[in-house]
Amino acid sequence: MVVPERVQISQLFSQPLLLLFPSSSTMPSSSPATANAAPDDPFEQFLKPPPGETAEEQEIRLAKEQEALRISTAIDASIKAERQARKKLRIVRLLLLGQSESGKSTTLRQFQRLYTPTAFREERILWRAVIQLNIVRSVRIILDALNRPSSPPLSPSTSPKSHSRSLPNHRSRRRTSQFGTSSETSQTEEHFSPTQSGNDLYLSEPEPESDSEINSSTCLDPPALEALKLRLLPLRHIEALLIAKLVPPNEDEATQLTGSTPPHSNYPPSHTSRSSYRTQEVFVRPGPGWKGGLARARVHYAGTRDCDEITSLNSGRPTSAGNLGLETSDESQEVLNACRDDIVRLWSDRGVKELLHRRKIRLEESPGFFLNDLERVTSLKYIPTDDDVLKARLKTVGVSEYRFRMEVSVGKETGTLWDIIDVGGSKSQRRKFQTPGKTIIHLNYICIMFVKKHGCPFLTTLMQVLAEDRTVNRLEDSVLLWKSVCSNKLLASVDLVLFLNKCDILDAKLKAGVRLAKYVRSYGDRTNDLETTSKYFPVDESLWTSTLFTIRNFSSPLVDLRSKFSAIHREYSPIPRKFYAFCTSVTDTATTAGIIASGTFLPTLRQLLQHLPARITC
Numbered sequence: 001m002v003v004p005e006r007v008q009i010s011q012l013f014s015q016p017l018l019l020l021f022p023s024s025s026t027m028p029s030s031s032p033a034t035a036n037a038a039p040d041d042p043f044e045q046f047l048k049p050p051p052g053e054t055a056e057e058q059e060i061r062l063a064k065e066q067e068a069l070r071i072s073t074a075i076d077a078s079i080k081a082e083r084q085a086r087k088k089l090r091i092v093r094l095l096l097l098g099q100s101e102s103g104k105s106t107t108l109r110q111f112q113r114l115y116t117p118t119a120f121r122e123e124r125i126l127w128r129a130v131i132q133l134n135i136v137r138s139v140r141i142i143l144d145a146l147n148r149p150s151s152p153p154l155s156p157s158t159s160p161k162s163h164s165r166s167l168p169n170h171r172s173r174r175r176t177s178q179f180g181t182s183s184e185t186s187q188t189e190e191h192f193s194p195t196q197s198g199n200d201l202y203l204s205e206p207e208p209e210s211d212s213e214i215n216s217s218t219c220l221d222p223p224a225l226e227a228l229k230l231r232l233l234p235l236r237h238i239e240a241l242l243i244a245k246l247v248p249p250n251e252d253e254a255t256q257l258t259g260s261t262p263p264h265s266n267y268p269p270s271h272t273s274r275s276s277y278r279t280q281e282v283f284v285r286p287g288p289g290w291k292g293g294l295a296r297a298r299v300h301y302a303g304t305r306d307c308d309e310i311t312s313l314n315s316g317r318p319t320s321a322g323n324l325g326l327e328t329s330d331e332s333q334e335v336l337n338a339c340r341d342d343i344v345r346l347w348s349d350r351g352v353k354e355l356l357h358r359r360k361i362r363l364e365e366s367p368g369f370f371l372n373d374l375e376r377v378t379s380l381k382y383i384p385t386d387d388d389v390l391k392a393r394l395k396t397v398g399v400s401e402y403r404f405r406m407e408v409s410v411g412k413e414t415g416t417l418w419d420i421i422d423v424g425g426s427k428s429q430r431r432k433f434q435t436p437g438k439t440i441i442h443l444n445y446i447c448i449m450f451v452k453k454h455g456c457p458f459l460t461t462l463m464q465v466l467a468e469d470r471t472v473n474r475l476e477d478s479v480l481l482w483k484s485v486c487s488n489k490l491l492a493s494v495d496l497v498l499f500l501n502k503c504d505i506l507d508a509k510l511k512a513g514v515r516l517a518k519y520v521r522s523y524g525d526r527t528n529d530l531e532t533t534s535k536y537f538p539v540d541e542s543l544w545t546s547t548l549f550t551i552r553n554f555s556s557p558l559v560d561l562r563s564k565f566s567a568i569h570r571e572y573s574p575i576p577r578k579f580y581a582f583c584t585s586v587t588d589t590a591t592t593a594g595i596i597a598s599g600t601f602l603p604t605l606r607q608l609l610q611h612l613p614a615r616i617t618c
């Protein structure tokens, strides 16, 4: 172990003799130091042999003194070794900034998976509750869509049969709230908008290609659907239970919905308005509150920068934490397991799929989507896989600081201490980070900036607005954030790494046959693959200044997005510094690990790691 265990040192100090000989320069009474001491020196008086000491007592005393000296010398050597180890210790500091849902926390989890695999494995079970909540939320979104009092007119392609079947309540003013409880509403017809909540629903321009996804043969008639909704009622209880489990008792903010929910309500209200529907994401503060004691052993929050904590990061970890929860009964898992067939029936129902499609709800592309894995994730013995943990959605609130030391198995960077700050990406959260006095910017941090590049479908991301401020376009918001990071004087000496994340979503779209040229006329007959489209990201200059823009903008000349960000970086950086940009898909464990192995993933960080000067931080 590079750094000596603190606990051992404190044990040594607890030896009473150490009080007599606190350092190697303090010699026993017979030493020259004490011999030269003034006669009234209290220390000298203290060290004097007791009057009338027998030869046997003297022998014991001298033996004790020798032992104390030995311990003292060992402590000195240990402290020296610790100092040297600290000097050799490489610390990589990252600050993760970017929009909400851009993948910052997922990247953090990837770092943990790759660099501290044992700890990551041990914590997987703790993510089960988050995944359960993600599932419940997906079901709730479907039910809310079904329960909307009215719906847009059906497309001609939709059969009359499916119309009458899939919209059992929609002509009535009576609505059924989430998980099936009925209530009156006077709500008028509303069309869904591009973003629905803290989690986007990835709504889109209608895509004919999506019709192929509606291939279910099952068809629930209205009474069957109503009965099914009733059977799903226990999920309501489970949602409340999960929130109670994940959120610390004194945590108001965590359950507070930006809609009309009272702070202490553990369950969101019925979605009777567009705004409440839009803001229904329940979020919890990642950390001890939900990870409990296990996380407390290694998760460190802003403000807790004690060296002792750093050195004890990997100590005291339960050895079988990965099995935690399996021995105890898990009510949520049991309920989900019991509801599994009904959820599958609901999700695979043709009428439901048509309704979601008409309402442009792309649930399967929204974060924390597990409805296609129900058989596995609702089984009673389910333990989340690495991929599941990366896919799970847990919104970050506030500023969290994570420190972990690379495990031996990782390779040559073993022992490197990672210090990663993850900042909640919604605008309100970012403000906290920027508030004077609360700012936590440590020089030499590498700053990673994310842009949710290609949400789904491709063009809609450009047209997406922020959930919290619908006048702000997502890409434009990213640009503004990028400008503020580049021009930040405190970060002037920090190299910037830009991740254009979620490229896999665009890739999947292209592979599924979505032709970019259909949306971007100027794309012409260029190759319809990820590489080519990534280079030709359609951005009109007006995008950088306007708040809202329309599809017309996309027919303008194509601009390489990376070049644009690079240009901003050059223009706004107070002093010249390095800039790196990568297209990433941080949820992809296989390719990410492969890329790391090949040295192309985060080459900047690896380089920096190799050339990082020795540094003592505390």
Ligand SMILES: Nc1nc2c(ncn2[C@@H]2O[C@H](COP(=O)(O)OP(=O)(O)OP(=O)(O)O)[C@@H](O)[C@H]2O)c(=O)[nH]1
Residues within 6 Å of the ligand: 098, 099, 100, 101, 102, 103, 104, 105, 106, 107, 366, 367, 368, 369, 390, 391, 392, 393, 394, 395, 396, 397, 423, 424, 425, 426, 501, 502, 503, 504, 505, 584, 585, 586, 587, 588
């Ligand atoms: N398909 C795909 N999904 C991703 C990728 N990166 C992240 N996600 C998913 O996107 C969702 C949001 O990711 P987070 O890491 O929670 O986003 P964040 O930036 O931390 O968001 P805030 O905490 O709100 O600031 C999660 O469900 C992830 O699994 C990616 O590269 N591809």
Ligand SMILES: [Mg+2]
Residues within 6 Å of the ligand: 104, 105, 106, 394, 395, 396, 422, 423, 424, 425
């Ligand atoms: Mg986050």
